[in-house]
Amino acid sequence: MNFDFSDDLKLLREQARKFLSEKSSPKSVRKILEGAAPYDAELWRGVAGMGWLGAAVPETYGGAALGYDGLCVLAEEMGHALAPIPFSSSIYLASEAILIAGTEAQKRTHLPKLVTGERIGTLAFAEGAGNPDAVRVQAHVANGKLSGTKLPVADGEIADFAVVAADGTGKASLYLVDLRDPGVTKTSLKSLDPTRNQAKLVFQDVPAEPLGPAGQGLDLIQALLDRAAVLIAFEQVGGAQACLEMARTYATERYAFGRPIGSFQAIKHKLADVYVATELARSNAYYGAWALSTSAAELPIAAAAARVSATDAFHLAAKENIQTHGGMGFTWEADCHLYYRRAKLLATAIGTAPYWKDRLISELERRNAP
Numbered sequence: 001m002n003f004d005f006s007d008d009l010k011l012l013r014e015q016a017r018k019f020l021s022e023k024s025s026p027k028s029v030r031k032i033l034e035g036a037a038p039y040d041a042e043l044w045r046g047v048a049g050m051g052w053l054g055a056a057v058p059e060t061y062g063g064a065a066l067g068y069d070g071l072c073v074l075a076e077e078m079g080h081a082l083a084p085i086p087f088s089s090s091i092y093l094a095s096e097a098i099l100i101a102g103t104e105a106q107k108r109t110h111l112p113k114l115v116t117g118e119r120i121g122t123l124a125f126a127e128g129a130g131n132p133d134a135v136r137v138q139a140h141v142a143n144g145k146l147s148g149t150k151l152p153v154a155d156g157e158i159a160d161f162a163v164v165a166a167d168g169t170g171k172a173s174l175y176l177v178d179l180r181d182p183g184v185t186k187t188s189l190k191s192l193d194p195t196r197n198q199a200k201l202v203f204q205d206v207p208a209e210p211l212g213p214a215g216q217g218l219d220l221i222q223a224l225l226d227r228a229a230v231l232i233a234f235e236q237v238g239g240a241q242a243c244l245e246m247a248r249t250y251a252t253e254r255y256a257f258g259r260p261i262g263s264f265q266a267i268k269h270k271l272a273d274v275y276v277a278t279e280l281a282r283s284n285a286y287y288g289a290w291a292l293s294t295s296a297a298e299l300p301i302a303a304a305a306a307r308v309s310a311t312d313a314f315h316l317a318a319k320e321n322i323q324t325h326g327g328m329g330f331t332w333e334a335d336c337h338l339y340y341r342r343a344k345l346l347a348t349a350i351g352t353a354p355y356w357k358d359r360l361i362s363e364l365e366r367r368n369a370p
Helices: 007-023 026-034 041-049 067-081 087-101 104-116 217-253 265-293 299-324 326-330 336-347 353-368
Strands: 121-124 140-142 145-154 161-167 172-178 184-189 198-211
Touching: 007 041, 007 067, 026 336, 067 087, 067 217, 067 265, 087 104, 087 121, 087 145, 087 161, 087 198, 087 217, 121 145, 140 161, 145 161, 161 198, 161 217, 172 217, 217 265, 217 299, 217 336, 265 299, 299 326, 299 336, 299 353, 326 336
Parallel strands: 121 161
Antiparallel strands: 140 145, 145 198, 161 172, 172 198, 184 198
16 A cells, blocks of 8 residues: 655645745744744735645635645645644644534635635634543533633634534534634733744633534544644654754764764764654654545544654654754754744644543554454
């Protein structure tokens, strides 16, 4: 079985790498990190103009219909470039939630605006520390009005609407909520990576439109997280690859005792470990891309495996990149910390590593049960 991408998708990768290398350099990432803007609006418009926001959206709703393989390719390049835009929250989460659970009318209303970048969406599920489960869904809907608190919400400060998990029938359900409503209070949260905005959202009697069958919110969330896990794994692989390239370049250019530091075993072994971890993560991510694009029954296993290995790989790559750069690697002026910040953020974006390890084990046990 061939898990590799087609020649057309490889061409898309080259196009994306070139575009993002020009538009999303470490200098532009620092501009968001050190400035007041929560994201790079110019880059967002450029990405929308390239048609990438609708990569996996059918043409019926204004999408490019590149399929999930195309979206995976773009996700990897977003991670490689550390793109400071709400791509994951608006596309992996909000757009996918509507594709999974939305009515035809909801799809026609929201998807075209997400594809053009006119509107930004997000998923509001978490209510503080902890992994996804029913106990932590305390927000509630009564008479079509939502009240409660969600935090952290990725890009919650800049999003126009959110897919919110709330208790509406004694069980968690999903709802579409306009975040521009006066009953919504947004508070920006400090995080290790300010280039990906996090917010606290407080809802007070805000109109909520049902999304998907009532009482099936947790099942829909899990299906959504499985898809997002594969896509974020590609972002993590892209980030890990960028760290490896950065460390390798520095190791060949930095001299100590009259020779490149890359010639010393201590550095060689570090970079070899990063290479092995990154390639393992890439293999699992490709498996996840196949399962996602074919709607295979193996998707939960493939998603969990991709999530776990990519999280480990990006963390290792970001850490060893700093170590390879030595004393200057810890400084603000070096770009190493930009990747370490993103690695830490993505590691908790849709549930922590222990959560996904437990899910992988439970899915393998279910598959192998007699």
